[in-house]
Amino acid sequence: MFANLPETGQKRIVIIGAGFGGLALAQKLCKYDVQVVLVDKNNYHQFQPLFYQVAMAGLEPSSIAFPLRKIFQHQKNIHVRITPVHAVDTTIKQLKTDIGVINYDYLVLAMGADTNYYGMENIMKNAMPMKTVSEAIYLRNRVLQNFEDALSEPSEEEQEGLMSVVVVGGGPTGVEVSGTLAEMKNIILPKDYPELDFNKMKIYLFQSSNGILPGMSEQASEKGADYLESLGVTLRLGERVSDFDGTHVITNKGDKIRTNNVVWAAGVRSNSIDGLEAESFARNGRLMVNEINLVKGYEDIFAVGDQAMMVSEKYPYGHPQMAQPAIQQGELLAKNLYQLIKGEQTKAFEYKDLGAMATVGRHLAVVDLPFWRFQGGFAWLVWMFVHLMAILGLKNKVLVFINWLWNYITYDQSLRLIIKPKLFGKKTKTNIYSSKVN
Template sequence: MFANLPETGQKRIVIVGAGFGGLTLAQKLARYDVQVVLVDKNNYHQFQPLFYQVAMAGLEPSAISFPIRKIFQKQKNIHVRITAVNRIDTQIKQLKTDIGVINYDYLVLAIGADTNYYGMENIEKNGIPMKSISEAIYLRNRVLQNFEDALSEPDEEEKEGMMSVVVVGGGPTGVELSGTLAEMRKMILPKDYPELDFERMKIYLFQSGDRVLPTMSDQAADKGGKYLEELGVDLRLGERVVDFDGRYAITNKGDRIRANNLVWAAGIKSNRIEGLADEAYSRSGRLQVDGISCVQGYTDVFAIGDMAEMVSEEYPRGHPQLAQAAIQQGELLAENLFQLIKGEPTENFEYKDLGSMATIGRNLAVVDLPFWRFQGAFAWYVWMFVHLMAILGAKNKLMVLINWVWSYITYDQSLRLIIKPNWRILNRKSEKKEEIEAEP
């Protein structure tokens, strides 16, 4: 069965993934005389840098999500299909999906990366990742429900475990999450739960290296660590969590830390798709691509963003797995694909490092720009402005700004909701799916 797509006579470019890279590529290709098919399992684009604010009840999920179809309402050559991709048949240029087969002339893979647990099964089973909106909501539900349960728990050790949180990974996500939790412990949660003693709530941040924010400057790392300690975060540098059974986190030094909540932000691994040769992948698990993002061993399959490893003299292990790298690759690939269609020369990619930043708490942030490094309150305002401008949609920008201003003025948020799935409906859907699959 083939997916229902119009045959226009234009070259068809199929993009898998509507993250930063895939979405940018589709927007740029909309200007050219080509047919673009954008495939994603979700019907919305997610603004990943602010997942932690959804997890900590600072923003609504809808504020950092934007419908894909709304972006391309006026683009007649863009066709969106919401489905899961199962495999590629590179011999006959076909993409096998849940809605049928999609033919392509050029295929671009931009399916990003997922959480890397480094083979630790207990942590994968009991820890909480944060690579999607749904995982951020789950974390919010889990933390808030534990506070509710702690109110009726008579055992003080159990109560402390319900309230405490272990965060693993000292990159921007781990640092921002830990800082936000520390501020909530001080400003917000005692008002919601006056019966609980929040002196007993412990927040641990584990980083296997000798400093937090390892990809940023020494100045930013030093300030970031200092800010976290001032907020009361128990910073464990040079230590790793090697096991977690849902109640105790075990470190490589043999320490047992009582906590029901472990957030895993320690690593990522490239997503894989069936149908590509094993030789196309590097030792790190990313797809090896050349200077125009073409996958090794193919002439019509490309990869951008987190899953692409483009080696250069400056980046011998590939470009950083950041939004800016994906966006820049998407922009250039749009031009190169059109050049390939016309049979004209292409241009090799050169990454322009625009800087990096992280926020630790109110008036506490660190910013590394190519020409300037600074920290503190001004860095915090810069961080807010940059992220606000990067969010899609004027309404979403306004919603985020209102939430931030309200939180700043009142030291409070109003989004601490425990929203659980209706298991009866989910089970009914699962039963219905099994009935359909069982039909001859």
């Protein structure tokens, strides 16, 4: 069965994934005389840098998600299809999906990355990742429900386990989750749960290297660590979490920490698709691409963003798996694909590093720009402005700004809702956690 797509005589470019790279590519390609098919398992684009604010009840999921069809309402040469993709047959240039077979002239893989558990099965089973909106909602449900359960828990040890949180991974996501949790502990949660003793709530941040925010400047790392410690976060630097059975964390040094909650932000692995030759993959699972993002061993398959490993003198291990490299690769690939169709010269990709930033809490952030490094209140304002401008849709920008302004004025969030999706045919106590999607 073939997917119902119009035959227009135009070259068909199929893009798998509507993340930062795939979306940037699709938006640019719409300007050219080609047929674009954008395939994703969700009907919306997710703004991943603010997942942690959904998880910490600072924003509604709809504020950081934008419907794909709305983005392309006025573009006649793009067709959005919502379906999982199972495999590619490169010999006959076809994708196998739940809605049928999709033919392509050119294929672009922009499927992003997922959580990397490094083969630790217990952690995969019991820890909480945060790579999708649904996982962020699950984390919010879990944390808030634990406080409800702690109210009726007679055992002090069990109360500590329900309330305490271990965050693994000292990159921007781990730092932002830890900082937000600490501010909630200090300001918000004691007002919601006055019967609980929040001295029992411990927040740990584990980072295997000797400093947080790897990839940022030493100045940013040191200042970020100072900010977290001032908020009450316990930093465990140079240590790893080696096991988690659901109630206790075990470290590589043999320490045992009582907690029911582990937020896993320690690493990513590229998503993959069946049907590609093994020689196309690097040892880290990313697809090896040349200077125009063409996948090794193919003349009609490209990869951008987290999936692509483009080796250069400056980036011997590929570009960082962040939004900016994906966006820049997607935008240039759109031009290069059209040049290839016309038989004209393409342009080699060169990454322009725009800097990095992370927020720790109210008036606490670190910013590394190519020409300037700064921290504190001004960095916090810059972080908010940059992220606000990057969100799709005027309505979403306004909603996020209103939430941030309200939180700033009141020192409070108003979105601490435990969402309980109904599972038909089953009535179990664990239904509140059913929004977790792998």
